[in-house]
Amino acid sequence: MRLRRLVVAVHRDVGYFFAGLTVLYAVSGVAVNHMADWNPSYRLQKTRHEVGLVADGTAAEQGREVARRLGIEAEPMSAVRVGPGLLKVFFEDRTLTVSLPGGELEDERRARRYFLYEVNFLHLNKGKGWWTWFADVYAIGLAALALTGLFIIPGRKGLSGRGKWLVAAGLLAPLLYLVLSR
């Protein structure tokens, strides 16, 4: 009985502590699961334009001229010729890929997806550092939640009752997938 009280206490407090992060990771999990269909962290928008013949000059000069013709007021961060007849002009949040000398270009704008960028940053551990250790603690906490959860309810609705069948059913899904995907 004392052991069950301990199990309940651990489950309750670890659950409270990690509840927020679990919801964030769940949101990110769904977002990155479908990475093949969309970019979960950035919103990318591509448009095509023609700005007319671009005169010879340095990459920086040509970049500024193209930006001016497009009505972009910001100064390019950099401009680089990346191959014969191809110029890339970089801004903080957009990139122009210009075909020279014709002036046909692709304008790619990018913006971080509000909220999703941050949760994916955490979930995919892009920042590394101490977050790696915190995420390890979180993983151990999840395991503790799962294991203590098994023993909270005694009797017919507990692990010895229908609980064991639900645990088996939950394990069956990944096993079945592994067998079928071979």
Added chain:
Amino acid sequence: MRRVLSLLVVTIIMVLPALAGEANKKYGAGVTLDSAVGISELLAAPDKFIGKRVRVDGVVTAVCAKRGCWMMLTDPDREQGIRIKVEDGVIVFPLEAMGRKASAEGVFEVVNPAGEKHGDAEHAKQAEGEQASGGYSCAEQEKAAKKASATYQIAGTGAILY
């Protein structure tokens, strides 16, 4: 309750800097070699460098949009670029790196034209298009990239964005 709130505030304060600026940020093991090899030098005599650890400097002209698992580093004076491929998830290059100066280090290697060495044909195809065309991923240029006899890349172990 106060303790929990304090912990939350501390966590947020510690996470925010990581989300903020990317200036002079080290990725992976960073850069340990003092001198860089020119990208055009690598591509002109690849056999001389294959299997060797090299450092290259340049401007980031493309980044893997979905996973950040590669970036194209271009020598702005020679109009040539090389792909820096890193292990998925181990190093993640941000899209904000585009247009920034960077140094990268790793082992110079050759990949087959289909670029399937790392088992990610989609990424390799995109990157080969970037390497052949300098970043202009239209269908014809991707086809041209596929016909290329060999593609080179650096298996990156680290980088610094300036």
